[in-house]
Amino acid sequence: MSTSPQRPGARPSATRRPIAARTSLAAVSLAAFGLLAGACSDSKTITGADTVAPSSTVIDTITSTVPETTTTVPAPTTVAPTVPETVAPTVPPTAPPAACADTTAPSESAIAVTAVSGDWNGDGAADDAVSWGEETGSGANWFVRTELAGGESSTIALGDLGVGFAQALDAVDVDFSLGAPQGTNRDELLAIVGSNAAGHNLGVFGVGADGCVFQFDDGAGAFYEIPVHAAVSVMSGMWCDGGAGSQFLVRLEAETADGTTWTTHDTKIERTGDTSLEDGITIDGVLADGDAALLRYGRAECFGEPYFGG
Ligand SMILES: [Ca+2]
Numbered sequence: 001m002s003t004s005p006q007r008p009g010a011r012p013s014a015t016r017r018p019i020a021a022r023t024s025l026a027a028v029s030l031a032a033f034g035l036l037a038g039a040c041s042d043s044k045t046i047t048g049a050d051t052v053a054p055s056s057t058v059i060d061t062i063t064s065t066v067p068e069t070t071t072t073v074p075a076p077t078t079v080a081p082t083v084p085e086t087v088a089p090t091v092p093p094t095a096p097p098a099a100c101a102d103t104t105a106p107s108e109s110a111i112a113v114t115a116v117s118g119d120w121n122g123d124g125a126a127d128d129a130v131s132w133g134e135e136t137g138s139g140a141n142w143f144v145r146t147e148l149a150g151g152e153s154s155t156i157a158l159g160d161l162g163v164g165f166a167q168a169l170d171a172v173d174v175d176f177s178l179g180a181p182q183g184t185n186r187d188e189l190l191a192i193v194g195s196n197a198a199g200h201n202l203g204v205f206g207v208g209a210d211g212c213v214f215q216f217d218d219g220a221g222a223f224y225e226i227p228v229h230a231a232v233s234v235m236s237g238m239w240c241d242g243g244a245g246s247q248f249l250v251r252l253e254a255e256t257a258d259g260t261t262w263t264t265h266d267t268k269i270e271r272t273g274d275t276s277l278e279d280g281i282t283i284d285g286v287l288a289d290g291d292a293a294l295l296r297y298g299r300a301e302c303f304g305e306p307y308f309g310g
């Protein structure tokens, strides 16, 4: 049997065994370390930074994205559309009332308020008119106003009429013509606009294409007025006449020199312009004092309805 030569001083093989034993011990230690490491890694997962970190990033992502969406959405949709919608509708309603120069309405303390109706703009719908006074302390200022159904309301200030006053009487027609274009046959307003020595003066008012009231002039710079009065030897009046599809006003005058015979003058009132009335053809006649036909020469009436006088 051969034995391995051994170098002098070499350690006996028996001394190597503890190395293997140490290796086994090391393996056990490593295994124990591995358990320990495993235990350590488990404890890291539960309580360490690994668990906290992901949850904090989730929170960061949620909290940072939510405010961005809530702040950006309402800003563009609410501001832009509201500005043009509120500005546009307020402009047109303020423009039309400026069409008529005077829109004064009766105050709560208005006096002698009188209302009549007529179709001032010829649209087939009845409109209103009103006359009234406003006391000034030393007298009164007087007004005539038309109010179109669903349209303009406008006023003419007649001022202080002294001992006179203003009073709307009725709807008349200074130029009715059967078959005239629709809307051109318009009623005119007859009203007392002042006084004279033994009665009152009448004015005639109309509504223009702009819906505003005007007072007819005489074509020569003054208003066209019809005196109505009755005195001992002179009378004047007005009545409505028509025929053959027409209608107009007639101014009446009568005078007497002897108190038994009266000379009469029937003058047709012609519309000579949009806002003008003038005397037209005159028919003269003779009536005996006491004749019933004389009564109309001192009063204002239309188609059998006397307004005042005679
Ligand atoms: Ca009308």
Ligand SMILES: [Ca+2]
Pocket (backbone or CB within 6 Å): 172, 173, 174, 175, 176, 184, 185, 186, 187, 188
């Ligand atoms: Ca007319």
